[in-house]
Amino acid sequence: MKTITLTVNGTAYQETVAPRLLLVDLIRERLALTGTHVSCTYEGACGACTVLLDGDAVKSCMMLAVQADGHSITTVEGLAVDGQLTPLQQAFKEEHGLQCGFCTPGILMNMTDFLKKNPRPTDAEIRHGLIGNLCRCTGYINIVKAVRAAARAAAAQTGGQ
Amino acid sequence: MFPVAIEEYRRPKTLVEARLALDGYDPDDIVLLAGGQSVMQAIKARMVRPRCIVDLQDLAELRGMSRADGLTIGALTRYVEIAEDTGLTGGYAALRDAAQHVGDRQVRNRGTIGGSVCWNYVASCLPAVVLGLGATVDLLAVDGKSRQIAIDDFLIGPLETARRPDEFLVSLHLPKLGAGSGSAYRKWGLVTDALPVVGVCVLITLASDGKIAAARVSLSGLAAGAQRAQAAEFILTGSDGGDAAITAAFAEAAGAADAQADKWADSAYRRQLIRTLGREVAETALQRARAGSTGAKP
Numbered sequence: 001m002k003t004i005t006l007t008v009n010g011t012a013y014q015e016t017v018a019p020r021l022l023l024v025d026l027i028r029e030r031l032a033l034t035g036t037h038v039s040c041t042y043e044g045a046c047g048a049c050t051v052l053l054d055g056d057a058v059k060s061c062m063m064l065a066v067q068a069d070g071h072s073i074t075t076v077e078g079l080a081v082d083g084q085l086t087p088l089q090q091a092f093k094e095e096h097g098l099q100c101g102f103c104t105p106g107i108l109m110n111m112t113d114f115l116k117k118n119p120r121p122t123d124a125e126i127r128h129g130l131i132g133n134l135c136r137c138t139g140y141i142n143i144v145k146a147v148r149a150a151a152r153a154a155a156a157q158t159g160g161q
Numbered sequence: 162m163f164p165v166a167i168e169e170y171r172r173p174k175t176l177v178e179a180r181l182a183l184d185g186y187d188p189d190d191i192v193l194l195a196g197g198q199s200v201m202q203a204i205k206a207r208m209v210r211p212r213c214i215v216d217l218q219d220l221a222e223l224r225g226m227s228r229a230d231g232l233t234i235g236a237l238t239r240y241v242e243i244a245e246d247t248g249l250t251g252g253y254a255a256l257r258d259a260a261q262h263v264g265d266r267q268v269r270n271r272g273t274i275g276g277s278v279c280w281n282y283v284a285s286c287l288p289a290v291v292l293g294l295g296a297t298v299d300l301l302a303v304d305g306k307s308r309q310i311a312i313d314d315f316l317i318g319p320l321e322t323a324r325r326p327d328e329f330l331v332s333l334h335l336p337k338l339g340a341g342s343g344s345a346y347r348k349w350g351l352v353t354d355a356l357p358v359v360g361v362c363v364l365i366t367l368a369s370d371g372k373i374a375a376a377r378v379s380l381s382g383l384a385a386g387a388q389r390a391q392a393a394e395f396i397l398t399g400s401d402g403g404d405a406a407i408t409a410a411f412a413e414a415a416g417a418a419d420a421q422a423d424k425w426a427d428s429a430y431r432r433q434l435i436r437t438l439g440r441e442v443a444e445t446a447l448q449r450a451r452a453g454s455t456g457a458k459p
Binding site: 002018019020022041042043044047050053056057058059061062063064066067069110113114128129131132133 | 162163164165166167168169170172194197198201202205214216218241264265266268270271353354
C-alpha cells in the first residue's frame, strides 16, 4: 500500500491505495465522484473517463492512482462553480449536445482542455479533437455544434472573433 | 481489464536515484513506466505482470527537446509537445506528421516518444519515424555507463529492443538535417488516427544540382517491426526524384516487403498501401526538401 496526496476539484485528499488501483477507480469508488464514467472495459477506447491532469485531458483508466500522487485532477464535478455551468456545459445544454449522456462527462473534460488550447477551432479541428471520445448514440452532429457554440460564446464575451 | 497485484511503486527523482530504483527485483519483474499509453494496456490485460513499477515521470533530465548539433529529444517528451512544435520542419517534419496523428488528444497528452520506441510495437509510428530519420539512441545503465547506438541496431523486432533491463533510454539524437533535407510520414489505419496497418516515412537530402543525394525510407505495420526499405532508398538515391523514380522505388519496396495478411488487410492490400503512401510521402518529403533549399518556408 502507498499513501498518496492529490488535489481533486480543488480539494486536497490523502489516500492509502494499492499500487494497482486505477485512477478512475480511485475517483469513482474512493472519492465517490461518479460523474467520471467507465464505458468501455478500461481499455482506453471510449474516453468517458477523461479527466484533467494538471490541466491536460487524459484517460483516467490508463493511469494508476499512484501516478497521480502530487498532481491536480479536475473531474466533471469540478467544472460548474456554485451551480453556474461553464460556457461549454451551457452550450451542450442549449444545443442538445447529448442523447443518453453517458459519454458526456469525458467529452466535456476533453473539450474543456481543447478549447483552452484552441479557442477558435474549425469544425474539422473539433472533430479531430473528439477522436478519443466515443458517443454510442452517434450524436456527434450536435456535440460538434455545442463545442462550436461554446467557442463562439467565449469569443463574444472576450470581444474577439 | 485490471492489473495483477503490484508489490511496489517507485518514483525516483533523479537519474542517480533511478539507477538505485532497479534494485531488489529481477529485471523481468520491473516495468519502467513513462506515459503508459501502451504498457498500461498490457498490464491491465495481464500480458505484463510487473511486481515493481518504476515511474519515470519525475526525471526532468529525460524531458524536452534541444537543438544543439542536430536535434536531441528527451525520452519523456510527449507526443503533444512534438505535434505542437512548429520548429520541426524540413528534415524533422516527419516527427510532427506522426505525432499529430497518434491515437487521440488524450493519448498524445500522456504518451512519450521514448515509451513508444522502447515498447516497439509493430503497429506504431514513432519507431519507424526515428528509424527513417537515422536517430542515435542514448542509453544509461545502472552502473552509470552510457552508450550510444544507432536506431537500426536498437530496434530488434516486435516488442524487442537492444535496451538491456538495467538500462534507461535517456534521449534520441537526430543528425543535423539542414536546408535541402525534407521528411514526411503517413499511415493508413482502419479509422482516423488508428494504429498503422501500414505507415511510410521518407527522408530526402538534395544535392546542389537538385538530385537526391541521400534517401532513407522506413515502414511501419509489417510483422517484423519497423524496418528500412533499402530497395527504395537505393532507387531514390542519385535520381532526380521524378515520377518514374518514385514509382519504381515503392514498387520495389512493396515487392520486397514481407507483408503479412491479417483481419485488417491482406498482403496485396498492404503492398498497395506501401506503393500509394510511399508515393505521397516521398513527394511531400521532396517538396519540403526543395522548399528548404530555395529558402522558402518548408
